Amino acid sequence: MSSRRVFATLFTIALCLTVPSFAQDDKGGKEARGAGSQIEVKTDRFSNITTVTLKPQTILDKPEHLVTMRIETKLEKKDFDDAFRDEVNAYVYFESHSNGSIDFGDRKILFLVNNQPLRVPAGEIKVEVPIAPKPGFKSYRSGLTTFNRAALEQIGKANEIEMRLGSVELRLSASMVATMREYATQALAQQKAVNGR
Numbered sequence: 001m002s003s004r005r006v007f008a009t010l011f012t013i014a015l016c017l018t019v020p021s022f023a024q025d026d027k028g029g030k031e032a033r034g035a036g037s038q039i040e041v042k043t044d045r046f047s048n049i050t051t052v053t054l055k056p057q058t059i060l061d062k063p064e065h066l067v068t069m070r071i072e073t074k075l076e077k078k079d080f081d082d083a084f085r086d087e088v089n090a091y092v093y094f095e096s097h098s099n100g101s102i103d104f105g106d107r108k109i110l111f112l113v114n115n116q117p118l119r120v121p122a123g124e125i126k127v128e129v130p131i132a133p134k135p136g137f138k139s140y141r142s143g144l145t146t147f148n149r150a151a152l153e154q155i156g157k158a159n160e161i162e163m164r165l166g167s168v169e170l171r172l173s174a175s176m177v178a179t180m181r182e183y184a185t186q187a188l189a190q191q192k193a194v195n196g197r
Helices: 002-024 149-155 174-194
Strands: 039-043 050-062 065-075 090-098 108-113 123-126 139-147 161-165 168-171
Touching: 039 174, 050 168, 050 174, 065 168, 065 174, 090 123, 090 174, 108 123, 108 139, 108 149, 139 149, 149 174, 161 174
Parallel strands: none
Antiparallel strands: 039 050, 050 065, 065 090, 090 139, 108 161, 123 139, 161 168
């Protein structure tokens, strides 16, 4: 009889200690304040890598051409004496769905922030991509560019952002510029937090 009580007591204690730890482990899915639910910050509890994501944003929405953009920054703690401790790389992915032939010209992806060129290597639009376009479109292209720390700092102060995807020029809306500013601020803040400074 007393062994059953001991077992029941130990089982209850173990259960009480286990449940709160599961509740506290949910580090994922935090959304940045001020940008609605467009920016997500997640920390993988196994690798301890923090990922800051700007969910796909429509930056051109015409019946014949749809362009979306998403950004992802992966951050991990670096040693104090690591030469790349302050390095940040945000990967910017573009998708273009169109009905006609879109002239992407030199296939380069370039930005102007407050009428100043963003000083990052030009991204590139891929020509042959074996992915089907979204329903209602006939052609698909994708592109990739990278924002470094200086680019994120520049975007964090942006009032105006323009971009060129090959020969397609776009001016981002005021709300999209605000979202990009918030993303840059969040990515840099998270990088600082991850490295404990």
